[in-house]
Amino acid sequence: MASTTNQDLRDPRSLLVLARDARMVADDAERSVFIAAAQWALAHPAADEWDSACVPGTERTLAIAGQGAPLVAEFCIDEFAAAIGLSSDAGHYYVGDALELAARLPRCWRRVEAGEVAVWRARKIAQATRLLSPEAVALVDQRLASFAHSIGGRGIEQTVRAAEAEADPEVLRARREAADDKRHVTIYSRHVDFHGRVDIEGALDLADALDLEDALAAVAAQLKDLGCTESLDARRAMALGELARRDHALTFESAGMGEPVRSKRTLHLYVHISHAPGQNPFGTAARVENTRTALDLDTLRSWCTDPDTQLVVRPVLDMAEQRSSESYEIPTLLREQVILRDVTCVFPHCTRPARSADIDHIVPWDEGGSTSTDNLAALCRHHHRIKTHHGWTYEPLEPGAGPPGSYRWTSPHGQHYLRTPTGTTTA
Template identity: 45%
Template structure:
């Protein structure tokens, strides 16, 4: 039986309350989407400005399609950070709002009248951004009246027909690009607590058939070698063995042996740290993988280390709270390693880029007297390093007793608290814009 007593006794009251709340939520989302378009148009990039792009997609894509204005990069970052969005997701969001507002005026008008939800508009803009201005206008004219009920397949078909009608030559090039959709993705950044990773691919049929035969053969050899795992587990293990050039032979029950020929052993580098929480058990049996930025069960790490053919390197203990200094501007390797292990990622609000691929930023600029010291260094990805240096973003450590905790302020006064667990918005209402200074 539910422990909570419903606050509304009549079903009709409950339904009306739910419907009203849903309508309010949809209108609030419209208001945010409209604000994104207004913000973009108010911050059009000039000749000397860096324009915003959608990044981390394998290429730098414009926010919106041909004919839409370019937007100042730092303005895009401030808006999406204030909303708690990552750089990539937020750039797509602003781009879709700009696309709809500028290039799909009929669809946009229906959104303003409350006839379309944001998600209905965004699934159209996803397909129209690559189109020419003429093709996008044709899609807008054909789709606006029934945008509330059109399917994704219908949207794609309408966009394809519009492109072929307005620019046959471009349509041929687009078809050629679409044919080059083969890929092989290993989602290391999304490792599960049990240490597993999703793998997905689109291959040519002959390549896929060869891969299937190789994995099936290795899975069968594992079975003959005495493995009691299910077929699915044996196939998963076979994929890893295939990558290392291993082959299961029935020499000892359940023991895979490296065959003659190329073989690559598994190598693990472990950073061992002890803290008060670890000693007292407050953290539980949890480890962290730097490659995946995900928590892992400690038993998973043990199992990896015990796998045949695995070599393990245990790095010396490095106190991430210790203060280290250098007289030079360049950051010594040991100090760089310390801030990587301390902060894990870029410390800009909501950014998740691994610290190992970031710059070591002097929080107080070196040329202004800021020391090369652990407490004055933090990892910033190149994009957010540029925002801090040139675009008015400021941050500081929360205090000497809180290593890895940073307090940020945007150019328009929005404040954030960033630590290894994530970002917290600490001041909602922007305050007076600070005067820019060097950094």
């Protein structure tokens, strides 16, 4: 790769050469990681399922690639994922894609190993074939291998469907009959913008979509009649909220001076505001726990003062207080304190919410560990099992060595990671 110190970066040609060479280096590095992922999976075959059946919570066999690919030991994924900076879930898919190619698409895999197919493109092929039978995936491998370096998503999809129709006509027919399962309405409540807005997408039957269109148009018109001055698009968005709070359009029952009665909403938000230096990464904004986003205070204030909103207020906890219990069971306020401090599962790179996680005794109760603020941490069920049964250990940092919610982890192979409220780094 050409050195930037010997190039005039104001020269367009030099910039193109730099970008091209950097891309080649990055592709080579990514290919090495991807090949290592496949070898890691092959080096950790599934153990006898008898042990996991007899001891609940222990390591299970894991199918991370399609039919006919080797099964792997469940907990091996987490250590590889942590080593390359991925969450366990992302690592599951990454290693699974590598194993799918190595075990079921040998022609495409050889081209990846030779540097002829970019990893990102090979992964698209692997993700499209994972549910195929061995017969169908062999056809895909045969037909795609020669132009896997240039095929796009549509070409992959068409090749996969054609191979499936040829090798598994009954499966394809069943999938067609089950197409209704693709209907959905997705509300991206964890992707809230600074003003409290979220995106929605969906796929509906045409008849349902037309009914929804009519309902939105009707309620948007009623909002305008009620004096709403927002744009039509904004009123249609508001109409969805009105429909969500009742199973019919706005009613016009009179109350008092003849004003229309609108439906009330109940707002459940876990909001945290801190003025301590370094304790609030969102500055003077609020952190909304259940959406894991920042929200400007004016928006929050408008919701809380809205007469049509029923507000649920929860007690304020002193996060600096040391709480404890004489029993193994964790009291409600102590559990809440741990959840608020850790925010997510504290395993390296994990982002699963602490509120849905287990609360773990760092030093086990039966080994003398206390039920107290400094000996409890949030671990999702999967990572709780790994800590208990697979040799991962962790400890909180000493007071002053890092912010509350900071832990030093050691993997079974001796790799060290530092998890803090701002993320995970190699220790």
